[in-house]
Amino acid sequence: MPNDFSLRIRNAEALPIARIPVLSCDDFRQTIIESVNSGGRISAYFGMRFAEDHVRIIAVVAFEDKGDLSVFSMVVDRGYPAITPDCAQAHWFERELAEQWGIEPVGHPWLKPVRFQAPYRGNAIASVCGVTNFFRINGDEIHEVAVGPVHASVIEPGHFRFQCFGEEVHHLEISLGYQHRGIERALVGGPNKRTIHYMETLAGDTTIGHAFAYCQALEALSRCNVPPRGLVLRGIALELERLANHIGDLGALAGDVGFLPTASYCGRIRGDVLNFTALLCGNRFGRGIVRPGGAAVDLDGDMVDVLLKGLSAAIPDTSSAVNLLWDTPSVTARFEDTGVVPFEVCEDLGLVGVAARACGVDRDVRKDLPFGIYRFVHIPTATWDTGDVFGRAHVRDVEIQRSFAFVREQLETLPKGEVHVDPAPLMPEHLAVSLVEGWRGEICHVALTDDRGRFASYKVVDPSFHNWFGLAYALRGQQISDFPLCNKSFNLSYCGHDL
Amino acid sequence: MISIIHILFAVLLAPLALGVINRTKAIFAGRRGQPLLQLYWDLFKLLRKGAVYSRTTTWVFSAGPLVSLAAVLTSLLVVPFGGVRALLAFPGDLLLLAYLLGLMRFFTVIAALDTGSSFEGMGASREVTFSALAEPALLLGLAAMGRRAGSLSLSGMYSGMMPSDLVHHGGPVLILVAAAFLVVFLAENARIPIDDPDTHLELTMIHEVMALDHGGPDFAFIQYAAALKMWVLGALLIGILVPMHTGLPPLDVVAALIGMFLLAAATGVIESTMARLRILRVPQLLVAASVLSMLALVLVLD
Numbered sequence: 001m002p003n004d005f006s007l008r009i010r011n012a013e014a015l016p017i018a019r020i021p022v023l024s025c026d027d028f029r030q031t032i033i034e035s036v037n038s039g040g041r042i043s044a045y046f047g048m049r050f051a052e053d054h055v056r057i058i059a060v061v062a063f064e065d066k067g068d069l070s071v072f073s074m075v076v077d078r079g080y081p082a083i084t085p086d087c088a089q090a091h092w093f094e095r096e097l098a099e100q101w102g103i104e105p106v107g108h109p110w111l112k113p114v115r116f117q118a119p120y121r122g123n124a125i126a127s128v129c130g131v132t133n134f135f136r137i138n139g140d141e142i143h144e145v146a147v148g149p150v151h152a153s154v155i156e157p158g159h160f161r162f163q164c165f166g167e168e169v170h171h172l173e174i175s176l177g178y179q180h181r182g183i184e185r186a187l188v189g190g191p192n193k194r195t196i197h198y199m200e201t202l203a204g205d206t207t208i209g210h211a212f213a214y215c216q217a218l219e220a221l222s223r224c225n226v227p228p229r230g231l232v233l234r235g236i237a238l239e240l241e242r243l244a245n246h247i248g249d250l251g252a253l254a255g256d257v258g259f260l261p262t263a264s265y266c267g268r269i270r271g272d273v274l275n276f277t278a279l280l281c282g283n284r285f286g287r288g289i290v291r292p293g294g295a296a297v298d299l300d301g302d303m304v305d306v307l308l309k310g311l312s313a314a315i316p317d318t319s320s321a322v323n324l325l326w327d328t329p330s331v332t333a334r335f336e337d338t339g340v341v342p343f344e345v346c347e348d349l350g351l352v353g354v355a356a357r358a359c360g361v362d363r364d365v366r367k368d369l370p371f372g373i374y375r376f377v378h379i380p381t382a383t384w385d386t387g388d389v390f391g392r393a394h395v396r397d398v399e400i401q402r403s404f405a406f407v408r409e410q411l412e413t414l415p416k417g418e419v420h421v422d423p424a425p426l427m428p429e430h431l432a433v434s435l436v437e438g439w440r441g442e443i444c445h446v447a448l449t450d451d452r453g454r455f456a457s458y459k460v461v462d463p464s465f466h467n468w469f470g471l472a473y474a475l476r477g478q479q480i481s482d483f484p485l486c487n488k489s490f491n492l493s494y495c496g497h498d499l
Numbered sequence: 500m501i502s503i504i505h506i507l508f509a510v511l512l513a514p515l516a517l518g519v520i521n522r523t524k525a526i527f528a529g530r531r532g533q534p535l536l537q538l539y540w541d542l543f544k545l546l547r548k549g550a551v552y553s554r555t556t557t558w559v560f561s562a563g564p565l566v567s568l569a570a571v572l573t574s575l576l577v578v579p580f581g582g583v584r585a586l587l588a589f590p591g592d593l594l595l596l597a598y599l600l601g602l603m604r605f606f607t608v609i610a611a612l613d614t615g616s617s618f619e620g621m622g623a624s625r626e627v628t629f630s631a632l633a634e635p636a637l638l639l640g641l642a643a644m645g646r647r648a649g650s651l652s653l654s655g656m657y658s659g660m661m662p663s664d665l666v667h668h669g670g671p672v673l674i675l676v677a678a679a680f681l682v683v684f685l686a687e688n689a690r691i692p693i694d695d696p697d698t699h700l701e702l703t704m705i706h707e708v709m710a711l712d713h714g715g716p717d718f719a720f721i722q723y724a725a726a727l728k729m730w731v732l733g734a735l736l737i738g739i740l741v742p743m744h745t746g747l748p749p750l751d752v753v754a755a756l757i758g759m760f761l762l763a764a765a766t767g768v769i770e771s772t773m774a775r776l777r778i779l780r781v782p783q784l785l786v787a788a789s790v791l792s793m794l795a796l797v798l799v800l801d
Contacts, residue, residue, distance in 0.1 A: 145617045145702075153699040167621075167778060256703075257774035258695040264528035330692065330773040338777075480621070481778045484700040 005031045006061075006070035011369035014220040014432040017448060020058065021072050025081070028059070028074035033086045035061045035070060041350045041363075043069065043435065043444045045093035047101040048457035049121070050075050055101045058459075060433055060446060064368035069433055079104035082111075089350035092469060110135075115177035115498055120185070129177045130159050137163040137170055145480065149178050156494035164480055172475040172483075174468055179498035187458040191218060191292075191426070200287045203462055203496030208234075208241040208277075209438030210460070210496075211290040213445040216371060217434035218292040221449060224423040226372075228415040230294025235373035236410050237280060237289045239403040242439035244273040246354075246396040246403075249491050250322055253393055256485045257334045265321035272314050276307055294420035304411050311411075315404050322397050335390035339474035339486035342387055351470045353441015353463045354399070355490055357383045358391030365437035374437075379406055392489040426453040438463060440493065462496030501748040505580040508756065509734075510572075513726040514538035516733070516763040520690075523767025538726065542719045550715035556613050563610025564713060564720035570603040571727045578734050579657045581755025582744040588654035593641045596653065597634065600687070600731075603724065604630055611709035618701045622708030625778065629693070629705065632785035633686045639792035640676040640683075644739075646799045647672055653735075660742035673739050675795035680736045682788035684766075686781075688729045691770040693781050703778075733762050 005023050009015050023031060036042065040061040050056035058073045074080075082105030083090040092114060094105040099113040100120050112133075118126035130149060143164050149157035157178035163171040183198050199214040200207045212234060219226060226234075251266025274284040281289040281297045289297055299307075325331050341351070346359035356363045364381040366374040382398035384391040426449050434445045441463030450456035471490045475483060518535035525532025534540070552561065577592040579585045585592075608626055611619040641656070647669055648656040665673055686693045689706035701708050710721045734755070741758030743751045776784065 143617065143620075145621070147702065152701055254774075256698075256700065258691045258698065258770070259774040260524055260528045260771050264530055268529070328772070328774065330776070333780075334774050334777055479778055481703045483702050485703075 006035070006072040008068050008070050009433060010068050011365070011371050011435045012216045012220045012432065014223070014427060014430045017429050017431050020431060022056070023072055023074050025074055025076070028057070028072065029081065029083055029086075031072055032059050032061065032083055032090070035063075036087050036089060036350075039063060039065050040070065041352075042087075042089045042093060043442065044433070044446050044459050044461045045090060045097065046446070046457075046459045047097050047103065047120075048448065053077065053121075055103055055121075057097065057103075058446070058448075060444065062369065062435065062442075064363055067369055069369070069435075071431065071433065076103055078102075079106050081106050082108040084108050088348045091349075092465060113177065115180045117177065117180050117182070129180075130175050132175065134161045134175070135163070135171055135173050139165075141165060142170070158494050160483075162475075162480055162483070167479050167481065169475045169478050169480050169483070172472045174472050176468065176494060176497055179495040181495075181499065183499045184458055184460060188455050190455045190458070196291065202460065202499065203464075203493045204285060205245055206241070206438045206440065206443070206462070206493065206496060208237045208286040208290055209436055209440075209443050210445075210462075211286075212238055212372070213434045213436040213438075213443045213460075215290050215292045216436065217432045217445045217447040218426065219423055220432035220434065221426040221430055221447060221453075222292075222423040223427070224293055224421060226294045227418045227421060229298075229417045230419040230421075231373040232410050232415060233280075233295040233297070233299065233419055234290050235377070236407050237277065237286055237295075238436070238438070239407050240273060240277045240280075241286055243400060243403050243407070244270050244277065245439040245491075246400050247273060247318060249488065250325065250393060250396055250400075252488050252491075253335070253389070253485065254325055254331065256488050257331060259325070259328060259331050262321050262324050262331075265317065265324075269314055269318050269321060272310065272317075276310055276314075279303060279307060279310075291420065293423040294418070296420065298419045299411075299414065304414065308408065308411055311404065311408050315408075318400060318404070322400070325393070326397075332390065334485065335393055336386070336388060338389040338482050339478060339489060340386070340388045341470055341474050343385070345473060346387065346470070349470050349473065350466055351441075352466045353437070353439075354392055354395050355467050355470055356441065357381065358395045359387040360385035363442075365435045365442050369435050371434075371436060373410070377406065377410070379403070389485055389489040428453045440464060440491070440496075441467065460499060462493055462499075464492040464494075464497040467492050468497060501583050501752065502586045505583050505752055505755075506575050506586060508752070509575050509580070509727065509730045512756070512759075513730040514542065514723070516729060516759060517726050519760050519763035520767045520770070523764045524771050527767070527771030538722065542723055545714075545719035545722070546716050548715040550713070550717050553614060553712060555615050556712075560610050560613040560712075561717065563606045563613075564717040564724070566606040567603040568720045568724040568727075570599045570606070571724045571731065574599040574731050575727065577653055578731050579654045579738060580734050580752065581737065581758070582658065582660070582742065582751040583748055583755070584654040584658065588652045590651040590655075592652050592654075593638075593645065593656075596731075597638055597641075600728070601630075601634070603728065607709055607721075610713075614712045616712065618704075618708050619711060621702075622704055622706070625705045626709060629686060629781055629785060632782050632789065633683050636679045636785060636788035636792045637683045639789060639796050640679045641735075643672055643676055643792060643795035643799050646796065657738040657742070659744060660738070661744060662742055664742065665740075669799075672795045672798050675791045675798070677736060677739045679788040679791040679795070680732070680739070682784060682791075684729075684732045684736055684762075685769070686785060686788075687732055688725065690766055692773055692776045693784070695775050703775075705778075730759070733759050737762060 043062040044060040047055040102119045116129040145162040147160040149159045159175040161173045202210045248270040255263035277286045278284045431448045436443045444461040446459040448457045576587045608623045611623045644656040694705040737758040743754040
């Protein structure tokens with residue numbers, strides 16, 4: 001039985017590292033495959049240094065139905081039989097592991113770097129980003145289209161290789177890594193003064209989400225209880241981030257099909273929501289709100305009034321701008337049946353966030369593994385079952401309405417008291433897994449401390465890490481001219497993936 | 500004399516029509532929008548710049564914009580404006596018009612292919628596919644007009660039309676042709692719902708992507724030629740929808756000018772109220788336009 005082998009913990013709970021089971025390779029493989037088959041999903045899968053020249057691979061599997069996580073590990077030297085052939089979710093993780101630690105998952109079907117970074121052990125140098133063999137289709141009428149890494153607009157760099165037959169895409173391969181900055185490496189030995197800033201700039205559009213996950217991990221490791229007012233403020237900040245990004249995304253989706261009114265209105269309303277965040281902390285992207293131990297800012301009565309007034313203008317504006325989309329047949333004609341990801345594929349690939357919920361998967365960390373204020377206040381999960389661009393747009397629309405309602409309700413019933421307590425030093429030799437539902441989806445941070453209470457290893461899994469392959473899949477059999485629309489409907493992060 | 504004046508109007512005012520479209524779109528989007536004369540400033544700016552040529556391109560690449568501009572300028576000579584006859588009118592000049600526009604397209608396409616870029620190749624293939632479908636709509640529509648007026652010259656078929664023609668005898672024919680020409684107008688000028696002139700997404704572009712590698716004066720020529728082409732195709736549509744023959748040619752020209760800017764505003768409204776079609780659906784729209792033209796032709800063959 002897999003459960004006998006693994007350690008079950010809750011979201012944002014710290015446990016001694018000594019309690020993480022170290023399994024034999026066979027047991028490890030069996031445990032992870034059976035866990036995924038019985039409703040689990042790989043949240044994190046990474047290596048850390050273990051004695052001389054060995055690597056300990058730690059797997060974190062989330063069980064949404066049970067509301068807990070299972071953690072187990074194995075120690076390897078140079079290689080092990082790959083898990084990917086039996087469990088597609090491990091695909092990207094094993095590529096990352098091979099690249100970072102020089103461990104070969106033997107039998108991996110498509111083993112190549114995900115970031116082209118220098119390995120953590122040995123003295124091999126980084127390979128040149130993007131220089132690799134891409135999947136090719138041969139044939140006289142097949143043509144290859146390469147897009148990026150430098151794009152026509154001000155967006156992040158990434159390389160896309162399409163194998164096309166006329167206008168139809170048979171295969172898309174996405175090559176990333178251009179934004180790799182070595183954040184995980186820089187975090188080892190922390191936390192220090194810089195750490196929170198690494199977190200807030202890890203993915204600029206998810207400033208609050210990643211800072212939230214980091215602080216939650218730190219608070220678990222120091223057994224610190226955030227006061228209720230701090231929890232509520234963080235929740236408000238996280239939902240404001242979700243609102244700004246979802247509204248911006250719906251506007252951008254409208255822009256990509258050339259539907260101007262919604263594109264312009266949503267662009268403006270997104271700015272309004274960013275300004276609400278700025279009112280909280282002085283920064284439109286929410287830097288400086290979330291700090292270990294609570295929130296670094298507080299709201300006074302006047303600010304609450306200004307926010308409530310702003311919300312009562314933004315809520316009807318948003319719904320009228322978004323409803324224009326659904327009332328325009330030429331827009332829904334473009335959204336429907338474009339970039340479909342079937343339910344089964346979504347489960348196989350382990351997609352998270354909006355992309356998963358649009359496939360009919362009821363997956364939301366706020367509900368499944370509740371954290372922070374969401375343990376007390378529940379936001380209903382929005383799902384749709386088509387898995388296409390329309391589904392992803394529609395889920396965003398519903399989430400916008402629910403987040404607006406949440407923020408308004410919380411502002412009206414803001415608890416009194418402190419917003420912050422000083423966290424104690426971290427417990428040595430402990431592990432904490434912190435999951436947060438960012439606007440893109442599940443953000444997973446795993447922190448492990450050494451004997452002095454410093455980070456021995458810190459793993460960040462951005463939702464984009466799970467979802468990039470979903471985008472590649474969504475393009476199969478689609479028109480190449482629909483790629484920008486599909487891409488926007490996922491709206492994944494490059495820097496969050498590249499770290 | 501008045502025929503030359505209308506060519507002058509076209510040469511001077513064509514970029515302004517694009518400004519009107521952009522202003523209409525801005526108003527719909529709740530923005531202030533760019534200046535009406537922005538395209539003029541852009542053209543002057545581009546003309547002052549140098550051009551950059553890739554080493555993989557040949558003379559074809561630099562000839563493309565020049566030939567396009569020359570072709571569309573020539574086509575102005577045969578197109579009547581409102582009730583005013585064109586400078587050149589001879590039986591069969593409608594074919595000259597169609598082939599001048601074809602020449603323009605041909606050179607744009609081979610200049611795009613000359614770059615060897617996969618984006619431009621995709622744009623070229625889309626442009627050729629769609630214009631091959633738009634051409635029958637234009638030619639069949641002109642044939643219906645010619646049969647109706649008993650003339651094979653553009654000036655002949657557009658002369659003597661009155662606004663009452665749209666409702667009385669022959670009205671259905673004119674309305675069918677006008678509908679077909681509107682689709683051709685939108686398709687050939689890369690407007691929504693066929694193409695999106697404002698997009699930055701190379702993979703979705705049809706016309707814009709073929710101009711990606713052109714810069715400086717070459718790009719100015721392309722933009723100016725595009726504005727003139729819109730004027731030419733607009734004139735064919737205006738001639739049907741705003742047929743003024745007051746006997747005072749200057750008054751007719753003014754009426755046609757107002758019609759042209761109303762058409763630009765209408766284009767802005769179309770672009771603001773609907774999304775682009777999926778590229779797979781574009782041929783269906785163009786074939787539908789050809790069917791409308793064909794129906795008009797059947798109606799006049801009695």
